[in-house]
Amino acid sequence: MTLILGTVQFGLDYGVSNTSGQPSEDTVFDTLDTAFARGITTLDSAQGYGEANALVAAYHKDRGQRFQVINKILRHPVSQGGVTDIVSGLRQELDLMQLPSFECLMFHYAPSVDGSVPDDFFDTLKAEGIAKASGLSIERPDDYYALSDRFDFDVVQLPLNVMNQNFMPQSFLEDLKARGVTVHARSAFLQGVVLTQAKDVPAYLHKLYDGLAAFQHDMQAQDLSYLEGALAFLRHNSCVDSVVFGAQDAAQLSGVVGAYDKVTTMSDGGEIDWLRYACADEDTVKPSRWNVLKKAG
Numbered sequence: 001m002t003l004i005l006g007t008v009q010f011g012l013d014y015g016v017s018n019t020s021g022q023p024s025e026d027t028v029f030d031t032l033d034t035a036f037a038r039g040i041t042t043l044d045s046a047q048g049y050g051e052a053n054a055l056v057a058a059y060h061k062d063r064g065q066r067f068q069v070i071n072k073i074l075r076h077p078v079s080q081g082g083v084t085d086i087v088s089g090l091r092q093e094l095d096l097m098q099l100p101s102f103e104c105l106m107f108h109y110a111p112s113v114d115g116s117v118p119d120d121f122f123d124t125l126k127a128e129g130i131a132k133a134s135g136l137s138i139e140r141p142d143d144y145y146a147l148s149d150r151f152d153f154d155v156v157q158l159p160l161n162v163m164n165q166n167f168m169p170q171s172f173l174e175d176l177k178a179r180g181v182t183v184h185a186r187s188a189f190l191q192g193v194v195l196t197q198a199k200d201v202p203a204y205l206h207k208l209y210d211g212l213a214a215f216q217h218d219m220q221a222q223d224l225s226y227l228e229g230a231l232a233f234l235r236h237n238s239c240v241d242s243v244v245f246g247a248q249d250a251a252q253l254s255g256v257v258g259a260y261d262k263v264t265t266m267s268d269g270g271e272i273d274w275l276r277y278a279c280a281d282e283d284t285v286k287p288s289r290w291n292v293l294k295k296a297g
Contacts, residue, residue, distance in 0.1 A: 001235050003260055004070070004184065005035050005253070006246040007045040011052030025055060027249050032059050034250040036067070038257045044157075044184070044244045046072035046108055047093075057096035069097060070155075072108035072137055083118065090130050104155050106135035110143035119150045137186075139286070141172040148179075157244065159187040161194055162215050162233045163208055164285035165278040173239035185234050186244040191287050195226045204293040207284040215277040222272070227259040233274050235263055 010028045023031070045052050053071070060066045071093065073086060094101065105125055107113050118124075122134035135155035138144050144156055156176055160168050164187065176183055189195055193205065198213040219229035234240050243260075247253035283289040 007052040009246040011050030042068045068103040070104045072106040104133040105131035157184040160185040162277045211277040
């Protein structure tokens with residue numbers, strides 16, 4: 001299992017537990033310097049992440065050292081312009097980032113991919129050297145199966161953490177591996193909620209409380225931090241190839257890398273009953289639904 005640094009925090013004021021807002025360019029550059037020094041070679045970015053891609057481009061130009069970049073195209077690609085415009089825009093982004101190609105190009109939002117996107121879309125991008133691999137970011141297994149007969153995806157990115165286990169069944173993860181698909185787990189810390197004391201979880205996420213309290217109690221008993229426990233859960237799943245995580249600054253990034261280094265020297269976590277921490281309510285483990293839950297009171 002490897003680490004991939006996500007960039008959404010760089011481009012947007014992101015995360016329910018984020019109290020510092022969008023970081024400055026100096027903070028972003030410092031964070032990227034630290035990531036590079038700690039052996040992280042790949043960034044996960046997207047056209048929908050505000051200023052993130054522009055900051056990565058500025059960093060490459062300023063520092064002269066370059067990351068491999070996973071890029072996700074806009075959530076509604078065809079409505080933003082034809083495929084020709086998409087390809088042209090991707091070439092411009094590569095030029096700005098001073099990269100020969102994207103490590104992977106992903107559809108950001110599976111339901112937006114309709115018949116107007118040609119079945120050979122990724123084949124064309126690979127043939128032209130724009131992308132080395134094709135990918136899809138999903139919320140549910142059905143997102144993948146709805147498109148897998150049209151596109152040969154090399155990578156699937158999906159939400160998976162100790163709270164969100166019910167909606168990505170192990171059988172689905174095993175099916176992806178059987179098809180030769182690389183699995184990237186995102187939302188590893190559920191926007192920081194997994195690392196928050198259970199008593200401090202917002203009231204509208206109350207359905208997380210019991211599982212989170214049990215997880216945190218058990219991690220303390222195992223002499224693990226909450227961060228180490230969250231990573232140990234993912235490492236225990238043999239289907240997970242990489243974990244996409246975000247960091248507000250260099251110190252936060254170093255904390256994640258330090259926890260990861262510790263977890264990789266441990267046993268695989270098989271002695272822990274991970275399933276007992278899972279939340280059975282899909283809206284509660286889906287950050288895109290949190291505003292609805294919050295308004296509902």
